[in-house]
Amino acid sequence: MSILDPSTFQVLLSTLPQQLSNGLILGSVYALVALGYTMVYGIMGLINFAHGEVMMFGAMICIAILGVFSGFDINLWIALPSAVLLTLPCCALLGWSIERVAYRPLRQAPKLAPLISAIGVSIVLQNLAMLFWGRGNIPFPALQNLTPIQIAGANITSVQIGIVITAAILMWVLYLLIERTQMGRAMRACAQNPDVAGLMGINLNKVIASTFILGSGLAAIAGIMVSANYGQANATMGFMFGLKAFCAAVLGGIGNIRGAMLGGLLLGLIESLGAGYLGQLSNGYFGSQYQDVFAFLMLILVLVFRPSGLLGEKQGARA
Amino acid sequence: MPSIQTSMRLTAIALACSLSLVGCGKKDADNGAVKIGFSAPLTGAQAHLGKDAENGARLAIEDLNAQNLQIGGKPIKFELLSLDDQADGKVATTVAQKFVDDGVVGVIGHMNSGATIPASRIYNENGIVQISASATAVKYTNQGYKNAFRVMANDDQQSPALAQYAIKAVKAKRVAIIDDRTAYGQGIADGFEANIKKLGGTVVKREYTTDKASDFMAILTAIKASNPDLIFFGGMDTQAAPLVKQMKTLGIQAQYLGGDGSYTASFIKNAGAAAEGAIASLPGKPLEQMPKGPDFKKRYEAKHGKIELYATYNYDAVMVMVEAMKRANSTKPQDYLPEVAKTNYEGVTATIQFDDKGDLKNGAVALYKVEKGEWVALPTVQ
Numbered sequence: 001m002s003i004l005d006p007s008t009f010q011v012l013l014s015t016l017p018q019q020l021s022n023g024l025i026l027g028s029v030y031a032l033v034a035l036g037y038t039m040v041y042g043i044m045g046l047i048n049f050a051h052g053e054v055m056m057f058g059a060m061i062c063i064a065i066l067g068v069f070s071g072f073d074i075n076l077w078i079a080l081p082s083a084v085l086l087t088l089p090c091c092a093l094l095g096w097s098i099e100r101v102a103y104r105p106l107r108q109a110p111k112l113a114p115l116i117s118a119i120g121v122s123i124v125l126q127n128l129a130m131l132f133w134g135r136g137n138i139p140f141p142a143l144q145n146l147t148p149i150q151i152a153g154a155n156i157t158s159v160q161i162g163i164v165i166t167a168a169i170l171m172w173v174l175y176l177l178i179e180r181t182q183m184g185r186a187m188r189a190c191a192q193n194p195d196v197a198g199l200m201g202i203n204l205n206k207v208i209a210s211t212f213i214l215g216s217g218l219a220a221i222a223g224i225m226v227s228a229n230y231g232q233a234n235a236t237m238g239f240m241f242g243l244k245a246f247c248a249a250v251l252g253g254i255g256n257i258r259g260a261m262l263g264g265l266l267l268g269l270i271e272s273l274g275a276g277y278l279g280q281l282s283n284g285y286f287g288s289q290y291q292d293v294f295a296f297l298m299l300i301l302v303l304v305f306r307p308s309g310l311l312g313e314k315q316g317a318r319a
Numbered sequence: 320m321p322s323i324q325t326s327m328r329l330t331a332i333a334l335a336c337s338l339s340l341v342g343c344g345k346k347d348a349d350n351g352a353v354k355i356g357f358s359a360p361l362t363g364a365q366a367h368l369g370k371d372a373e374n375g376a377r378l379a380i381e382d383l384n385a386q387n388l389q390i391g392g393k394p395i396k397f398e399l400l401s402l403d404d405q406a407d408g409k410v411a412t413t414v415a416q417k418f419v420d421d422g423v424v425g426v427i428g429h430m431n432s433g434a435t436i437p438a439s440r441i442y443n444e445n446g447i448v449q450i451s452a453s454a455t456a457v458k459y460t461n462q463g464y465k466n467a468f469r470v471m472a473n474d475d476q477q478s479p480a481l482a483q484y485a486i487k488a489v490k491a492k493r494v495a496i497i498d499d500r501t502a503y504g505q506g507i508a509d510g511f512e513a514n515i516k517k518l519g520g521t522v523v524k525r526e527y528t529t530d531k532a533s534d535f536m537a538i539l540t541a542i543k544a545s546n547p548d549l550i551f552f553g554g555m556d557t558q559a560a561p562l563v564k565q566m567k568t569l570g571i572q573a574q575y576l577g578g579d580g581s582y583t584a585s586f587i588k589n590a591g592a593a594a595e596g597a598i599a600s601l602p603g604k605p606l607e608q609m610p611k612g613p614d615f616k617k618r619y620e621a622k623h624g625k626i627e628l629y630a631t632y633n634y635d636a637v638m639v640m641v642e643a644m645k646r647a648n649s650t651k652p653q654d655y656l657p658e659v660a661k662t663n664y665e666g667v668t669a670t671i672q673f674d675d676k677g678d679l680k681n682g683a684v685a686l687y688k689v690e691k692g693e694w695v696a697l698p699t700v701q
Contacts, residue, residue, distance in 0.1 A: 015540050018536075018540045018543075018569070022537050026534055126362075130362070130366070134367065135369075135370055136367025136585050137364075137367070137556075137560065137589045138589075139588050139589045148568050155568060155569050230534070230561040231560065231561060232560055232589040234557070235366075236362070236363050237533070273537075275526075275541075279526075279541070288527045288538045288541070289500055291527075291537070292529070
């Protein structure tokens with residue numbers, strides 16, 4: 001079985017639309033979570049390792065609310081959006097409190113201190129979630145029976161279409177918010193130089209708080225999307241997803257909003273195409289057991305040639 | 320890469336926390352009781368299985384303590400010292416060392432083959448009796464350790480039964496295999512592949528994932544293109560549930576077949592309608608067919624809710640260990656170890672006898688199918 005073999009090539013071609021859509025769905029979620037990492041890093045120079053946990057709480061809270069709704073026999077198309085709308089403020093509040101409790105007191109401390117405190121918050125949140133919702137997987141209640149739709153040779157469920165469209169809208173809105181509004185301008189100013197921005201009358205605390213609120217909201221939606229798509233959520237789901245999204249942010253250039261979006265989508269596509277085609281392209285020498293190796297190899301390659309990521313600014317421009 | 324360093328740091332901190340937490344609990348109960356170690360993943364994605372196993376072992380300890388046993392002429396109370404190994408071989412060796420330092424007389428565990436095998440070396444060096452209730456990888460009892468036993472049929476006993484069912488009952492000709500690259504998943508998948516080939520089936524695709532993944536769309540798309548009649552998965556329910564859902568999303572009609580890692584209540588709960596028709600194996604006979612089965616089920620469920628998977632086997636493992644102590648009239652590992660090897664115990668899951676390696680003799684394997692949201696036993700294959 002070689003790539004030049006016409007029958008293998010035909011298989012590659014026939015599965016391509018499906019693999020691209022798989023990658024796109026995965027990538028949209030990575031991008032949403034990566035945005036939270038990149039916004040916080042851009043302004044504070046801090047990697048918020050508790051971000052994945054905020055995402056997990058989004059999934060868990062939404063499932064809990066849906067569980068309450070199911071007792072009242074509410075139509076799914078009313079229940080789901082209202083559960084999402086109720087989850088958002090909870091997670092925004094969570095993100096805000098994390099910043100207030102774990103990072104603000106350490107803002108003048110050496111860089112390592114808030115990093116350790118971030119890891120601490122992450123462990124506390126994970127264990128809290130285990131206390132509230134148990135250690136196992138909990139099922140996402142509403143969307144159990146979905147028949148897929150065929151689009152251009154790819155099977156896609158309505159949940160997955162919803163994921164891609166919602167992610168695209170959210171990223172567009174965030175982009176406008178940062179580029180076109182007063183708050184966005186304040187954020188960009190703080191990212192360039194927090195001290196000078198402060199001297200110009202920008203309330204740094206307020207800007208940082210709203211960054212955490214925005215990022216946490218996006219993470220919450222990403223968490224809901226993931227649990228709806230896979231049909232389950234557990235207290236530890238945030239860790240791996242957070243790590244991948246963090247890599248996506250680095251790939252795109254950490255601190256850069258468009259970079260996080262691009263990095264997320266790319267990582268999703270690389271993972272999916274890598275897992276799907278590595279075996280066939282390497283003539284069976286490398287199978288899908290190398291999918292993560294492949295994804296991280298791409299990341300390393302990008303960083304070797306562009307240390308600040310695909311869309312990252314040169315280090316000199318920021319110092 | 321900061322992320323790798325940080326994840327290592329995270330693991331280290333988590334381990335320190337969990338060890339110190341358990342340590343605190345132990346101090347309060349240090350009353351001269353005989354300590355038996357227990358280890359399984361109590362955090363992480365398989366924590367629900369680990370807790371279930373622990374509950375089973377704990378129930379056995381409670382039953383034994385209620386009997387007011389006398390061993391070596393004095394009254395004996397047992398205490399279960401439970402530590403989290405995170406389903407990770409590296410953490411498992413740390414846990415094993417801690418058990419040795421704390422002077423446990425025997426260890427029930429670990430849950431995963433990938434944790435059991437590295438830890439077994441430490442128990443062997445220190446002469447501690449180890450009975451695993453669920454590590455099925457063949458290697459565990461093939462290392463020449465005289466102190467290592469298991470009360471569940473191993474993958475050499477399980478995979479022929481699975482392959483036979485796939486070829487004879489499902490009439491599958493083209494088979495695709497996925498495993499999660501853990502000692503257990505890889506072992507059972509390799510065994511299954513070998514047996515399928517022996518029975519004349521074709522393995523059209525072999526794909527891989529991890530025990531932390533939740534997205535299988537890419538490998539399933541590749542599998543779909545090879546048009547299999549049956550998909551076998553070597554791994555645990557945390558992956559199996561989204562896997563069968565994604566099979567439905569992609570419109571794959573193939574029969575799903577899994578090992579004991581798929582046979583859980585959570586699998587059905589989380590996969591929902593997609594679980595319907597899935598088949599999984601479980602060593603031992605169905606509980607209803609065992610003399611002590613229904614009573615155990617009733618007592619366990621009154622206390623902890625539905626049995627996930629390994630509770631019964633852990634109950635048996637503790638009982639086998641203590642029965643050997645009773646016969647040897649000693650709780651010292653060197654005294655009761657020969658008695659463990661001579662075990663002939665009517666357990667909840669099976670009549671337990673060990674061969675010279677420490678494997679279960681005549682391990683039966685039962686197959687189950689999901690029908691209307693419940694696991695229903697199919698005829699037992701010997």
